[in-house]
Amino acid sequence: MGASVNKQFLPLQGRPLLAHTLSLFERSGAVAEIVIVSAKEDRERIAELVRTEGFQKVSAIVLGGEERQESVFAGVKALSSLIQRVAVHDGARPLLTCLELNRFFTEAEKFGAAIMAVPVKDTIKRVDAQGKVLETPPRETLRAVQTPQVFARSLLEEAHHKAREAGYLTTDDAALIEWLGHPVQTLMGSLENIKITTPEDLDLAEAILAKRMNQVNHGDRSLDSL
Secondary structure (H helix, E strand, O other), X not given: OOOOOOHHXXXXXXXXXXXXXXXXXXXXXXXXXXXXXXXXXXXXXXXXXXXXXXXXXXXXXXXXXXXXXXXXXXHHHHOOOOOOEEEEOOOOOOOOOHHHHHHHHHXXXXXXXXXXXXXXXXXXXXXXXXXXXXXXXXXHHOEEEEEEEEEEHHHHHHHHHHHHHHOOOOOOHXXXXXXXXXOOEEEEXXXXXXXXXXXXXXXXXXXXXXXXXXXXHOOOOOHHHO
């Protein structure tokens, strides 16, 4: 979308994309506290957004690290000691509904680690460095992973501490838990829960939100389902 533009500040239905994401968690009765992890250059702008939107659950805006793994750990450490379950979510995924989020949180309570995921639609090939096909995994065994990902706080902290000691680095929090040897449960996500990374994604997000509001205006959907 352009190297100089932070996609989380791009306008979506007249509001910054990040405002939609934060609003989702602000409205959820299952969420007690929100910690935002930010790049240094975006911190003040995010703080202003939080003030303007009136988000009450945001307790801290902390600086991230060089790697995503370091950023997540910084966010976890900033949570109050009362928080025992942690949800890690991408700010660029603003399209979950509150109903979907609360349903996921309820189901995730049964597990130490649970992630949103959807079945893959396309055939997936595993290839070597030269692009030669090595195998074709059965589609029914594959899932496209989304966020949020929910963990028992003690388990997530243990995984981060041990990974730092071992020098293990990954871009997915669930992979840390897998590396630790703990099971991770997949729970059904939403095909509309896309991560916005391209102009086409933003256009699709606009269309999805417009469709939802049209359904509300015609009585086919309640405001509570947004």
